[in-house]
Amino acid sequence: xxxxxxxxxxxxxxxxxxxxxxxxxxxxxxxxxxxxxxxxxxxxxxxxxxxxxxxxxxxxxxxxxxxxxxxxxxxxxxxxxxxxxxxxxxxxxxxxxxxxxxxxxxxxxxxxxxxxxxxxxxxxxxxxxxxxxxxxxxxxxx
Numbered sequence: 214x215x216x217x218x219x220x221x222x223x224x225x226x227x228x229x230x231x232x233x234x235x236x237x238x239x240x241x242x243x244x245x246x247x248x249x250x251x252x253x254x255x256x257x258x259x260x261x262x263x264x265x266x267x268x269x270x271x272x273x274x275x276x277x278x279x280x281x282x283x284x285x286x287x288x289x290x291x292x293x294x295x296x297x298x299x300x301x302x303x304x305x306x307x308x309x310x311x312x313x314x315x316x317x318x319x320x321x322x323x324x325x326x327x328x329x330x331x332x333x334x335x336x337x338x339x340x341x342x343x344x345x346x347x348x349x350x351x352x353x354x355x
Contacts, residue, residue: 230313239344239355241307241309242308242309243302243306243307243308243309245309246308246309246310246325247280247282247309248266249325249326249327249330250280250309250316250322250325250330251280251282252279252280252340252354253278253279253353253354253355254277254278254279254280254330254352254353254354255275255276255277255353255354255355256270256273256275256276256277256352256353257352257353257355259329259351259353260350260351260352260353261349261350261351262276262293262346262348262349262350263349263350264346264347264348265346265347265350268347270316272282272290272291273289273290273291273293274289275288275289276288276289276290276293276352277289277352278294278352280300283299283300284297284298284299284300285297285298285299285300285314286298291314292344293336293348294314294316295315295316298314298315299314299315300312300313300314300320301313305340308321309322309325310322310325312332317324318334318335319334319335320332320333320334321333321334323349327353327354328353328354329351329352329353330351330352330353330354331349331350331351331352332349332350333347333348333349334347335346335347335348336348
């Protein structure tokens with residue numbers, strides 16, 4: 214687990230190093246994280262949706278999530294996410310690891326690289342239908 218966090222930090226720092234070569238850009242860690250985060254993510258063959266330690270991926274065939282600047286869209290997310298909505302970095306977040314969805318849920322980016330994303334959140338079930346619990350979602354870029 215620690216190795217994956219180091220790899221994630223290394224990926225962000227690598228992007229930062231590339232961007233720091235530009236004279237007119239001074240990207241923040243959030244900027245760098247968004248560069249990795251933007252685009253479509255799917256379960257593919259390596260992804261999973263885990264609820265309180267139990268793999269429930271089969272309940273979400275064809276699941277995907279796409280992030281754009283301040284918006285997201287999902288496919289086959291059922292009760293996990295709205296079909297579309299808005300997101301923003303949490304006000305206290307400076308390193309691009311905490312996202313607040315328009316539903317009020319706080320999403321923690323646990324691992325982010327060019328082709329792999331792992332995030333978690335707690336779904337209380339109060340704002341939307343669905344199974345309450347702690348979710349861990351791993352997705353890949355096709």
